[in-house]
Amino acid sequence: MKQFFLASIVAGALALPAYAADYTIMAPAAPGGGWDQTARSLQAALQEEGISGNVQVVNVPGAGGTIGIAQFASQQKGNPNALIVGGYVMVGAILTNQAPVTLADVTPIARLTGEYEAIVVPASSEIESIDQLIEALKADPGAVSWAGGSAGGTDHIAVGLLAKAAGVDPTKINYIAYSGGGEALAAILGSQVTAGISSYGEFQSQVESGALRLLAISSDERIEGVDAPTLKESGYDVVLQNWRMVAAPPGLTDEQKAAVLADVEKLATSATWQETLKTKGWADTYLAGDAFEEQLAKDISATETILKDIGLVK
Amino acid sequence: MSTFEFLLQGLVSASQPMNLVYALIGVTLGTAVGVLPGIGPALTVALLLPVTYRLDPTGSLIMFAGIYYGGMYGGSTTSILLNTPGESASIVTALEGNKMARAGRGGPALATSAIGSFVAGLIATLLLAFLAPYVVQFAIQFGPREYFALMLLAFVTVSSAFGDSTLRGLTALFVGLAFSVVGIDQLTGQARLSFGIPDLLDGIEVTTMAVAMFAIGETLFIAAQGFRGPEIVQAVKGSVWMNREDWARSWKPWLRGTFIGFPIGAMPAGGAEIGTFLSYATEQRLTKHPEEFGHGAIEGVAGPEAANNASAAGTLVPLLTLGLPTTATAAIMLAGFQQYGLQPGPLLFATNPQLVWGLIASLLIANGMLLILNLPLIGLWVKLLTIPKPWLYSGILVFATLGTIGANPSVFELGMLLAFGLLGYVMRVFGYPIAPVVVGLILGPLAEQQLRRALAISQGDVTYLFTSPIAVVLFVVAALAFIVPLILRARGRGEVLSQMAANED
Amino acid sequence: MSLDHPETSTEKRRPDWAAFAIAAVLAVIAAVIFFDVARVKGTAGYSQVGPATVPEWIAFGLIGLAIWTAIEGFRGDFPKRDRQEFGPVVWVVAGLAAQMLLLKTAGFSIATGILFALVAAGFGRRKLWLTVPVGIAFCLAIWLIFAGLLQLSLPAGPLERLFL
Incomplete structure (x- = not known):
């Protein structure tokens, strides 16, 4: 511990001349x-x-981060030492709330971590596979009730x-729609609904114990x-x-943006951050710069298309 | 090893001197932050969690438990002394507790609250340790229709605390209900009554409303009385300690509060406030001193405070057995557990017994520590009331706004605080009770959402509500609670009842 | 709260204008609810109780209560009020308003210190030249404890920056 402490002081002292930035990070949530x-x-x-x-x-x-992002974009404009944390939930919230300030008004830096959506049914359910669930859905969409997070959120989408x-x-x-993962999970375990959908992490321990049956996951490829x-x-x-991502304010020069990118890149590859990801159980889905902006677009x-299809955005 | 041995082992490791120090620090910090109006246990734990990161797992777990219980307890102190509930679960405590404090009985009120919290915490933690797997099986039976029935019951029973005028009680309730629909409708994502103002999309924060209505409304009302009345309140009349009668009148409410609060806390959508409402209503019906209710009945402090703490232990039941974080506090605790490598879930008791029992032992220790810390402090707390009015009320407003700013540093939130403070003042002037507004704000959305979920699941079939035995029982109890007082009143016993339902202010 | 004042009992059975004002406010709230939720009708999904239904029930309740209040006011059944002094109320409201407006620019200590002084003035301590500095010092101490030690995010102004 002591050595670690010393090491971090030394590292800090060495780093000081090169990276004097004192970042302020906005969390647009409680x-x-x-x-x-x-x-x-x-x-x-x-x-x-x-x-x-x-x-x-x-x-x-x-309001799903839209208040934070509006304040961030207007007050921190051109400030290379400000960062905001955000995520996919914002994309939907901005659309459903018709927020005047959108993600186009900030400078996306990098995606840091992410989770995939999992579809589950209670262990006592007759449904054994995703195909059976879809069959039931096709037969009578109203009879298949889905428990998940707030309306218009990731789960609903x-x-x-x-x-x-x-x-x-x-x-x-x-x-x-349920307010939190816990309430939705209780409804699924109590067989109040047909199926449940949420981030896999919410269901993981229930799936492992056999209380829930995992039907499918929304990732690109199978997860180990x-x-x-x-x-x-x-x-x-x-x-x-x-x-979840981190973004910078609008109006940065190319050099400023590059400096922030370099700092975040350094962070994402650091041992401390990797350790954090491990203890928190967050997957490393780091994606930075242009590649991230492309994915974001x-x-x-x-999201806009599907929210219109569901009828949440007009 | 058996359950009991694990618990014993946990207690031994938690009661090492260094760990006791951590427990003391945790309890002190938790009380210090939790005492701020508007900052409940959830925010307290969230803010102070980083402090625990630097310790070894056992020490950190103990400090964490201390912060949690300290945060819970802090809220009731301001409720009783300053009529400023720190969080939604201690609103009911303010009703009788503050009346007691004003009558010079703040000492016994704080004592019954501290000891009641301890007793409830102790019993509920033991219930958690030994019965959790069974309790959770019951709790999980509750679906939307059962919750809807429970909310209806809460509405009916709590309405007896609405004061002596049915008209003004109902008006206050409906004003609260009207505020409760502000914001995004959870089930459809549609904005209601927010008039395009983004700050209103999340609805009206219960703590903001409670702090404004109680603390600011009260300050304005007292100020408007001019310089009538003494500048210094008589803080202590009789003993600062509980007398024989206080004990005799407190122990049953403690136990009843515990057994009401614990199962409701264990229900994934129960909520700590509901237990305190039900406990208050129960005590009001069972008391031998109905005439004191509304004027500082000790039962009305003892019961809800016990229910509040028992329900806090109750929320750990689904958290530890199923990994369900059912309250904001529980969600933050979950985040806390993860740093100890503890993954709450159905397998937790099997895969990680040391940590689970360590936590339960820590909760027991923290609970005891809280009592040891707070009982001697009661004399000091009560002295707060002897501060001259100008400084006392300036201080109250400083701390009330500090809590709101700490939770959300926004000008808009402070504006709401001022607006609701004025509303609370005007309502006091015209003799409207304040508590129903907050009750409506809390219960309204819960009842609405559960009803709509139930009807969505059944695709609009209303009979679905009445096909569950638990729901039917709750509906019947609610109906009885509604009808029986009407019959009693018709028989000419209305006198007693209207006194029982005395105004809170 | 004892609202039955002996000296006002002679006025009993006279229509109470405050009651009519309250009834009107309740009716206006109901009207606003009806008007606003008309937008969200038709998004009910599978439950016949949609996002507009419960607000409408509440609005109907408010209208009923408005009528009841008006009747009580007409019959003079409405409780009498104590005399209110508005000077102190204005001081306290001014304090809260000042804090709200100054918070972002002047920081927590100055804004809240002014609140402290103005509330004390409302309760009769009008020596602002003394109470303002005392209030600011008191709030700075609070800021140092809660923002410095306990990590509460309280806005910093010129005064707090000296300690950052």
Whole structure:
């Protein structure tokens, strides 16, 4: 511990002349949530690695991050020392809330971590596979109730995409929104609903104990240690990652942007950050710069289409 | 090893001197932050979690448990002394507790709250240790229709605390209900009553409303009385400690509160407030001193405080047995557990017994530590009331706004605080009770969402609501709770009842 | 709260205008609810109780209560009020408003210190030249404890930056 402490001081002292940036990270959510945890983990890692000497976290909660992002874009314009944490949930929230400030108004830096959506049924259910579930959905969409997170959120979007891919009218899905993962999970375990959908992490321990049956996962390829087919290989072209990212304010010069990118790159590859990802159980889905911006644009247009199809965005 | 041995081992390791120090630090920090109005246990734990990162797993777990219980307890202190509930679960405590404090009985009120919390925490933690797997099987039976029935029951029973005028009680409730629909509708994602203002999309924060209505409304009301009345409140009349009668009147409510709070806390969508509402209503019906209710009945502090703490232990049941974080606090605890490599879930008791029992032992230790820390402090807390009015109320507003700013540093939130403070003032002037507004704000969305979920699952079939035995039982109890007082009143016993339902202010 | 004032009991059975004002406010809230939720009708999904239904029930309840309040006001059954002094109320409201407006620019200590002084003024301590500095010092101490030690995010202004 002591050596570690010394080492970090030395590292900090060495790094100081080159990277004097004192970052302020905005978590556009209340303390305790996923974005707040991401921001605070970033804070710890940036300081520990000596990338930044003094990092502050500011919480601006509200409306799926749209309040935070609006404030960030207007107040931090051109400030190369400000960062904001965000995620895929923002994409949907901006569209459903018709937020005036969008992700186009900030400078996306990198995707840091992400989770895939998992579709489960209670162990007592008669449904054994994703195909059976889709058959039931085709037969009577109203009879298949889905428990998941808030309306218009990632889980709802995933169900909409799946219905569409299966040729079922997305407006007909019977989606039951719950406020938190815990409540939705209780409803699934209690067989109150037909199926459940959420990030795999929410279901992992239940699946392992055999209380839930995992039918499919929304990743591109099969995930090691997860015993379920992807939706894609089951014939439904749905790939959805609930990612978290970090972005910079608008109006940065190319040099400033490059400096922030370099800092984040250094962070993402650092031992501290890798350790954080491991202890928090976050998958490393790092994607930076132009590649990330391209992916982001794709996500936004796909989300807009499906939210219109479900009828949440007009 | 058997359950009991694990627990014993946990207790031994938790009671090492260094670990006791950590427990003390945790309890102190938790109380210090939790005492701020508007900052409940969830935020307290979230803010202080990083402090525990630097310790070894056992020490860190113990400090964590201390922060959690300290945060819970802090809220009731301000409720009782300053009529400023720190969080939604201690709103009911303010009703009788503050009346007691104003009558110079703040000491016994704080004591019954501290000891009641301890007793409830102790019993509920033991229930958690030995019955968790069974309790959770019951809790999971609750689907939307059962919750809807439970909310209906809560509405009916808590309405007896609405004051002596049915009209004004109902009006206050409906004002609360009207505020409760502000924001994005959870089931359809549609914005309601938010008029395009992004800050309103998440609805009205219960803590903001409670702090504004109680703390700011009260300050304005007292200020508007001018310089009538003494500048210094008589803080202690009689003993600062509980007398024989206080004990006699407290122990049953403690136990009843525990057995009401624990199962409700264990229900994934129960909520800590519901237990306190039900406990208050129960005590009001069972008390031998109905005339004191509304004027500082000790049962009305003892029961809800016990229920509040028992329900906090109850939320650990689904968390530890199923990995279900059912409250904001539980969700943050989950994040806390993960740093100890503890993955809550059905396999937790089997794969990680040391840590689970270590946690339970830590909770027991923290609970005891809280009592040891707080009982001697009661004398000091009560002295707060002897601060001259100008400084006392300036201080209250500083801390009330500090809590709100700490939770969400936004100008808009402070504006709401001011607006609701004025509303609370005007309502006081016209004799409207305050608690129903907050009750409506809490229960309204819960009842609405559960009803709509139930109807969506059944695709619009209303009979679905009445085909579950648990729901039917709850509906019947709610109907009885509604009808029986009406019959009693018709028989001419209305006098007693209207006194029982005395105004809170 | 004892609202029955002996000296006002002679006025009993006279229509109470405050009751009519309250009834009107309740009716206006109901009208706003009806108007606003008309937008979200038709998005019910599988439950016949949609996003507009419960708000409408509440609005109907408010209308009923407005009528009831008006009747009580007409019959003079509405409780009488204590005399209110508005000077102190204005001081306290000014304090809260000042804090709200100054918070982002002047920081937590100055804004909240002014709140402290103005509330004390509302309760009769009008020596602002003394209470303002005391309030600011008190709030700075709070800031140092809660923002510095306990990591609460309280806005920093010129004064707090000296300690950052």
